[in-house]
Amino acid sequence: MGAIGINGWQLIVQIIAFLIFVWLLWRFALGPIIKVLDERQDRIRESMSAAEKMQQELKETQARNEQALAEARREGQEIIAKARQSGDQMIARAQEEAGVQADAYLKRAQDSLRQETDQARQQLRQEIADLATMAAGRIINKELDPAAQTQLIKDTLAEASNGQMAKAS
Numbered sequence: 001m002g003a004i005g006i007n008g009w010q011l012i013v014q015i016i017a018f019l020i021f022v023w024l025l026w027r028f029a030l031g032p033i034i035k036v037l038d039e040r041q042d043r044i045r046e047s048m049s050a051a052e053k054m055q056q057e058l059k060e061t062q063a064r065n066e067q068a069l070a071e072a073r074r075e076g077q078e079i080i081a082k083a084r085q086s087g088d089q090m091i092a093r094a095q096e097e098a099g100v101q102a103d104a105y106l107k108r109a110q111d112s113l114r115q116e117t118d119q120a121r122q123q124l125r126q127e128i129a130d131l132a133t134m135a136a137g138r139i140i141n142k143e144l145d146p147a148a149q150t151q152l153i154k155d156t157l158a159e160a161s162n163g164q165m166a167k168a169s
Contacts, residue, residue: 131160 135156 127160131156134160 135153138152138156
């Protein structure tokens with residue numbers, strides 16, 4: 001080997017030195033670096049798994065939120081429908097009560113009008129009876145000829161109508 005310029009002992013020492021270098025490099029440099037890279041890769045994998053899990057949970061939460069929102073909307077619509085129905089019922093009851101009250105007021109007004117009409121008729125009958133009695137009393141007190149009797153009746157009626165006007169005033 002000497003002809004090619006290679007020394008055997010030196011080659012063995014260099015190979016041993018190279019193997020020691022590779023072993024030291026692996027043991028103290030590449031081994032820890034690879035270990036750190038593996039650990040980092042594991043952490044990244046775990047982070048990605050956690051991110052996917054969080055994303056899945058977010059989707060589930062969003063689905064639950066949408067379901068709760070739909071339920072709340074449905075309940076809101078039911079509440080609005082019930083409120084409208086209740087309002088309509090209250091209005092119908094109020095209208096019915098108003099109708100009943102109006103009928104009661106109308107009946108009372110009609111009764112009052114009927115009583116006043118009856119009182120006016122009774123009073124008119126009384127006044128006619130008084131006039132007839134007064135006219136008869138005058139006729140009996142005086143015996144008159146037919147022309148005088150007619151004049152007496154006219155005078156009595158005129159007095160009576162003047163008396164009624166005075167009472168009405």
